[in-house]
Amino acid sequence: MSDPASFAETPGVNEAPNFPLRVVDGLTLPPEYRKALRPGEEWKDATGFPRQLPRYFYEIPSWDSAMKIELASHFLLWEFIQVDVREAPPLRTFPRYVPCAITLLAVCLERFRDAVGTLVHISANGGYRSPSHRFSKNATPHAWGTAANIYRIGDTYLDNRGAIERFSLIARQTLPGIWTRPYGTPTGFAEDHLHLDLGYVLSVPRDVKS
Amino acid sequence: MPKKEGSSPPTTEIVPRERALREQIEKIEQESGAKAIAVALRDAETGFELHYHGDRWFHAASTIKVPILLGAFAAINRGDLLPHSRVHVRNRFLSVVENIPFRVESGRDANSAVHNAIGKMMRVDELAYHMITTSSNLATNLLLGVIGSDAVNQTLKELHVDEGIELRRGVEDELAFEKGINNMVTADGLLRILIMLSEGKAFSPALSRRMMDILHGQEFNQGIPARLPKGTRVAHKTGEISTVAHDAGVVYLPKRKPYVLVILTEWDPDTTGRSRTIAAISHTIYEYLIQGPVDE
Numbered sequence: 113m114s115d116p117a118s119f120a121e122t123p124g125v126n127e128a129p130n131f132p133l134r135v136v137d138g139l140t141l142p143p144e145y146r147k148a149l150r151p152g153e154e155w156k157d158a159t160g161f162p163r164q165l166p167r168y169f170y171e172i173p174s175w176d177s178a179m180k181i182e183l184a185s186h187f188l189l190w191e192f193i194q195v196d197v198r199e200a201p202p203l204r205t206f207p208r209y210v211p212c213a214i215t216l217l218a219v220c221l222e223r224f225r226d227a228v229g230t231l232v233h234i235s236a237n238g239g240y241r242s243p244s245h246r247f248s249k250n251a252t253p254h255a256w257g258t259a260a261n262i263y264r265i266g267d268t269y270l271d272n273r274g275a276i277e278r279f280s281l282i283a284r285q286t287l288p289g290i291w292t293r294p295y296g297t298p299t300g301f302a303e304d305h306l307h308l309d310l311g312y313v314l315s316v317p318r319d320v321k322s
Numbered sequence: 323m324p325k326k327e328g329s330s331p332p333t334t335e336i337v338p339r340e341r342a343l344r345e346q347i348e349k350i351e352q353e354s355g356a357k358a359i360a361v362a363l364r365d366a367e368t369g370f371e372l373h374y375h376g377d378r379w380f381h382a383a384s385t386i387k388v389p390i391l392l393g394a395f396a397a398i399n400r401g402d403l404l405p406h407s408r409v410h411v412r413n414r415f416l417s418v419v420e421n422i423p424f425r426v427e428s429g430r431d432a433n434s435a436v437h438n439a440i441g442k443m444m445r446v447d448e449l450a451y452h453m454i455t456t457s458s459n460l461a462t463n464l465l466l467g468v469i470g471s472d473a474v475n476q477t478l479k480e481l482h483v484d485e486g487i488e489l490r491r492g493v494e495d496e497l498a499f500e501k502g503i504n505n506m507v508t509a510d511g512l513l514r515i516l517i518m519l520s521e522g523k524a525f526s527p528a529l530s531r532r533m534m535d536i537l538h539g540q541e542f543n544q545g546i547p548a549r550l551p552k553g554t555r556v557a558h559k560t561g562e563i564s565t566v567a568h569d570a571g572v573v574y575l576p577k578r579k580p581y582v583l584v585i586l587t588e589w590d591p592d593t594t595g596r597s598r599t600i601a602a603i604s605h606t607i608y609e610y611l612i613q614g615p616v617d618e
Contacts (some may be wrong), residue, residue: 194442194443196407196408196409196410196443197403197409197446198410198468233441235410235412235442236408236410236411236412236442236443237410238441263440264441269440269441271440303414303423304412304413304414304425305441
């Protein structure tokens with residue numbers, strides 16, 4: 113038998129000096145937020161397969177803080193939380209909540225940015241959006257904070273087959289396991305942006321014990 | 323008392339000067355080469371009304387943006403939207419024909435501000451402003467996407483201004499155009515909306531004023547305002563496609579109450595002189611009104 117003592121946590125440091133956001137358990141949020149975020153609930157994707165929604169979120173106190181907090185060298189938090197009137201009303205005002213996996217997406221995008229060598233622009237409604245957003249018909253990694261719709265790279269608008277397929281290939285070459293939406297007009301395709309996502313990744317911060 | 327004149331009024335009810343006005347409009351119509359012209363007028367100073375083919379249906383072109391403006395402010399009035407609510411600027415819309423995606427051509431919008439914001443967000447009041455003042459088709463479809471055509475039509479119904487207005491789709495939906503699915507208006511229909519706006523009766527005086535302020539910002543002034551005296555203010559909306567040219571607005575002259583004027587015209591494609599014709603009718607009506615209609 114193993115010595116239980118060998119499983120004891122080693123004291124460590126996880127407080128990033130420039131990342132002051134508090135982790136919250138979505139199940140402890142007020143009812144209007146729980147209704148909109150549906151923390152930990154099951155949600156079916158377009159194929160009918162059930163997915164489990166994120167439960168742990170970073171709490172963003174203000175737009176000012178979102179404008180200042182770096183998720184990666186070239187990506188600030190605000191770039192991932194731009195939503196329009198289609199988002200559920202409680203989630204359009206501060207404090208706002210984003211799934212903890214958003215940091216993983218930012219790191220991936222940073223690597224993608226390095227590969228393309230220029231600015232990568234995430235569209236409005238194209239970062240995190242809640243399961244209550246009017247665009248969210250089925251489970252989408254956008255509601256996990258692990259998907260981005262990129263409408264422009266440098267001076268190139270991704271609104272045509274050539275541009276979308278070129279940058280889609282770079283994304284897949286650069287980020288193993290990344291999924292990009294194929295070019296096209298039917299549902300499930302994209303013709304005016306590059307959608308890339310990491311899948312339905314759940315991030316549970318180390319300090320969470322519940 | 324000034325008389326209300328119908329589309330085909332008994333000639334015995336038309337006072338001589340009023341008959342002369344109709345004849346002048348008919349003359350302008352004949353000389354212009356237009357296929358059809360309709361005029362609707364209401365003068366708040368005298369109560370005089372003119373309805374010259376006022377119930378004839380025309381392709382609405384961009385005059386449909388006035389009812390859409392009303393629909394946007396209805397959403398604001400209900401609290402569904404705020405003037406500063408943000409809308410994702412995206413150039414992708416679904417045709418009413420089989421939901422096939424289409425885009426608004428950037429070259430057709432006189433103002434590039436909305437196209438330049440693709441991928442970002444703009445406020446509802448900014449979109450409303452661009453929809454009216456430079457007739458941005460992209461702004462129009464974005465607003466309609468948020469509000470919904472059904473909601474706009476419901477608003478028109480609730481305000482009792484739905485007669486003479488048929489909103490069936492967004493703009494630049496070419497597939498719908500090919501199938502004959504178009505937004506349609508009558509001069510009388512637009513007149514009713516503009517009267518309501520000018521009288522401050524659309525939702526509230528404050529919201530009516532905001533809509534009028536937007537209409538005052540109109541940048542295309544070759545129609546109704548073109549031959550009016552300097553200093554005249556006109557809150558209006560134009561509309562033009564290959565086969566129609568329209569202008570509908572409220573005319574504010576110094577030291578008198580305003581008049582509401584709608585001029586709709588239909589043409590063979592490539593016919594010239596459209597704005598000139600609208601300006602001529604507007605000028606004729608102006609001259610008639612400042613001289614004052616003759617009582618029976």
